[in-house]
Amino acid sequence: MSTVDIDAMEEQHHPRGITRWLYTTNHKDIGILYIAFGFLMFIVGGILAMLIRAELMEPGMKVMGPELYNQIISVHGLVMVFAALMPVSAGMVNYLIPMMIGAPDMALPRLNNFSFWLLPPAAILLVLPWLLEFFGIGNGTLDTGWTMYAPLSVQSGPGMDFAIFAVLLLFLSSTLASINILVTVLNLRAPGMTWDKIPIFVWSWVNTAVLLIVVFPALAGAAIMLLLDRHFGTHFFSAAGGGDPLLWVHMFWFFGHPEVYILLLPTAGILVHILSTFARKPVYGYKAQVYSFAAITMISVIVWAHHMYTSGLPTAANIYFMFSTMAISIPVGILFICWFGTIWKGSMTFETPMLFALGYIVLFGIGGLTGLILSDAAADQQYHGAYFVIAHFHYTLIGGPVMGVLAASYYYLPKLTGRMYDETLGKWHFWLTMIGFNVTFFPQFLLGIDGMPRRIADYAVKFAPLNMASSIGAFVLGAAQLIFLYNVYRTLVGAGKPATGRVWDGAQGLEFTLPSPPPYHTFEVPPTV
Amino acid sequence: MSISQAHGGHYYLPKPSPYPALMSTALLLLGAGGALAVNGYVLPAGWLAGAGGLLVVYVLSGWVGDVIRENRRGVYGEKEGVSFRWGMGWFIASEVIFFSSLFGVLFYERNIAVPWLASLNSHYSPWAGFKAVWPTSGPAGAAFTPEHAWGIPALNTLILLSSGVTVTWGLQQITKGHRRAATWAVGATILLGGVFLALQCREFYLAYTELHLTLGSGVYGATFFILTGFHGLHVTIGMIMLSVIFGRCLKGHFGPDNHFGFEAVSWYWHFVDVVWLMLFIFVYWL
Numbered sequence: 001m002s003t004v005d006i007d008a009m010e011e012q013h014h015p016r017g018i019t020r021w022l023y024t025t026n027h028k029d030i031g032i033l034y035i036a037f038g039f040l041m042f043i044v045g046g047i048l049a050m051l052i053r054a055e056l057m058e059p060g061m062k063v064m065g066p067e068l069y070n071q072i073i074s075v076h077g078l079v080m081v082f083a084a085l086m087p088v089s090a091g092m093v094n095y096l097i098p099m100m101i102g103a104p105d106m107a108l109p110r111l112n113n114f115s116f117w118l119l120p121p122a123a124i125l126l127v128l129p130w131l132l133e134f135f136g137i138g139n140g141t142l143d144t145g146w147t148m149y150a151p152l153s154v155q156s157g158p159g160m161d162f163a164i165f166a167v168l169l170l171f172l173s174s175t176l177a178s179i180n181i182l183v184t185v186l187n188l189r190a191p192g193m194t195w196d197k198i199p200i201f202v203w204s205w206v207n208t209a210v211l212l213i214v215v216f217p218a219l220a221g222a223a224i225m226l227l228l229d230r231h232f233g234t235h236f237f238s239a240a241g242g243g244d245p246l247l248w249v250h251m252f253w254f255f256g257h258p259e260v261y262i263l264l265l266p267t268a269g270i271l272v273h274i275l276s277t278f279a280r281k282p283v284y285g286y287k288a289q290v291y292s293f294a295a296i297t298m299i300s301v302i303v304w305a306h307h308m309y310t311s312g313l314p315t316a317a318n319i320y321f322m323f324s325t326m327a328i329s330i331p332v333g334i335l336f337i338c339w340f341g342t343i344w345k346g347s348m349t350f351e352t353p354m355l356f357a358l359g360y361i362v363l364f365g366i367g368g369l370t371g372l373i374l375s376d377a378a379a380d381q382q383y384h385g386a387y388f389v390i391a392h393f394h395y396t397l398i399g400g401p402v403m404g405v406l407a408a409s410y411y412y413l414p415k416l417t418g419r420m421y422d423e424t425l426g427k428w429h430f431w432l433t434m435i436g437f438n439v440t441f442f443p444q445f446l447l448g449i450d451g452m453p454r455r456i457a458d459y460a461v462k463f464a465p466l467n468m469a470s471s472i473g474a475f476v477l478g479a480a481q482l483i484f485l486y487n488v489y490r491t492l493v494g495a496g497k498p499a500t501g502r503v504w505d506g507a508q509g510l511e512f513t514l515p516s517p518p519p520y521h522t523f524e525v526p527p528t529v
Numbered sequence: 530m531s532i533s534q535a536h537g538g539h540y541y542l543p544k545p546s547p548y549p550a551l552m553s554t555a556l557l558l559l560g561a562g563g564a565l566a567v568n569g570y571v572l573p574a575g576w577l578a579g580a581g582g583l584l585v586v587y588v589l590s591g592w593v594g595d596v597i598r599e600n601r602r603g604v605y606g607e608k609e610g611v612s613f614r615w616g617m618g619w620f621i622a623s624e625v626i627f628f629s630s631l632f633g634v635l636f637y638e639r640n641i642a643v644p645w646l647a648s649l650n651s652h653y654s655p656w657a658g659f660k661a662v663w664p665t666s667g668p669a670g671a672a673f674t675p676e677h678a679w680g681i682p683a684l685n686t687l688i689l690l691s692s693g694v695t696v697t698w699g700l701q702q703i704t705k706g707h708r709r710a711a712t713w714a715v716g717a718t719i720l721l722g723g724v725f726l727a728l729q730c731r732e733f734y735l736a737y738t739e740l741h742l743t744l745g746s747g748v749y750g751a752t753f754f755i756l757t758g759f760h761g762l763h764v765t766i767g768m769i770m771l772s773v774i775f776g777r778c779l780k781g782h783f784g785p786d787n788h789f790g791f792e793a794v795s796w797y798w799h800f801v802d803v804v805w806l807m808l809f810i811f812v813y814w815l
Contacts, residue, residue: 169553
């Protein structure tokens, strides 16, 4: 018996210093690692975005050459999707799901730590070619855009190979993390936490994990084939050997389109918790949302070629992909109805998380509706290569996931730290973000309708005024995030008022039955629901 | 005994472990080494990948060793066992999808890309006389001979299916408590897997030297080698796992109620089996 007690004590007293974080098997530590890494990468991706807008502020090559511009837009895309948004989302699931379902930890804790520690190497591999260039190796990092279309990616420099290995590490990380999440939810729910009671956020992540397992292998396979085409003489993507460059585009978007939902679903899940808390009403349409998630998950894997309307597919294929894409707007529309139903006639208050949640609905709504325009195969011929697409997916991905991540950050920061953040600074952050974001991206819709081509470092003089506006908006948007960082910093050092266990008076859920911050280990004895 | 009682009902949470972070360091070294190697920086790549490879071996033995020791201490109860089963199940599901995407590539190249190319004005053909046939000829019409399904590949099908039988029989013996018979069965499975791999290597060698079927033989060669190559890689991984199981059988680690390690590997081996059947049908035969 005595050995057992020592074990138990060791588990309570985790190691200090760097080894705590390197060796950890604790879901809260790993969650914090994911979130911290994700926000660090948001800063990296954000700086790259600022550089892009600095270059595009005026016509002509002002800040950098086109080669570097191409590299910066490629890394900006990959970093924001894979190294910033996905890790923050995975961090939230790690921190929250065991507490939400009354589990002692994630089901496979060592694997959990491995999933996280695969991310920094992937990020290193992406930016390493810039460093190697100083030593005369290669010509910088990948410059093909984040979509890495063949045959450009077959001919591109050594940076592409580093990106391929980075993609493989990301694949491994996401797959293992998804397996862990599914096993945790399947096996470690507290007694009474039945499938019709688990929080919406958990449901959203169950769907996300299934999607990741189903679609990421296609990109991993394609990346391996790209490596073979580049260096081992195969002709997967080369018509010279009977292959087809479009195969890459198919495989990329078979992964890439569901990836949008992989980014979106977790924040759609957390959104409804926040709406319900600040409207002081139960979630409206629980079942409708769960079925909508499932419908989105299923439909999202059969619509990928709406990214390929201009690539010369047969008309019948274009028509099929047009209608299946439009069909997704039905479950997404149901989600919107449930969000409105949740706040309908509630006694709403507008703390910062609620502001970001409402901002999410507005901005993602615009993103979704412009998506309907692009899903029209005929209309897309006009918009496809133009800035309209850039504006659309930034409304979708910043308006949805990023606003959702910020809402969740304010919502759970008091829970994590035991301190309230500064509400005034939070409101400044929200309004400057809203204004900055719309000033940045709304002009891009207009530029796109006027025909400004995307992916190019320079543009015709007639586009100058709107680009100037867009760049100024981007700098406001970037500066606004500094307020957020400062607000988080002052909360972490204990400047705010102490938070209660429940934090918000409308908050529901097992995680709010625990003190703030929660102890290192929670629910070692499962609660009864 | 005392340990499992003390944990009574508590889910086992492993202590902090250095292995996950070390493993990702190893994969970083392998990735950087790989990217440098394919660009001709062989020497630095060799050092990086060599260090990474050694680290992988060290970590795997340490990590798997930890899991085995925890199992021997009896810290895993029913609940932990269910996690391992679900985990292995989803892992195999992700592998199935990976191979499905490779088969998707085969069907796309064979049934869409090649006929599409052939339907174009001959001016755009990759080479003179390009036709919508499978196997295609190589780039610029270089001739190669595809492998015959009913030679070595058919024999290999028989060998791999037999190994599926031996591993299943071994599992049955474990559940009945016949440890010796189970050990023999695992040994036989490893032997059959080894013969399969040796024959595959011989096939690849002959393909390169006599049939002139190479990675560069157009989409036929590319899809042929990526499918059979990845299958061979998975057989190799399965062989390593079986060897661990063989060692554990010799040490008497498994009993009628405690053999999930064995069972998981048998699941994996059956998955490798089924992939081969698909390969035999769609790559070699049809």
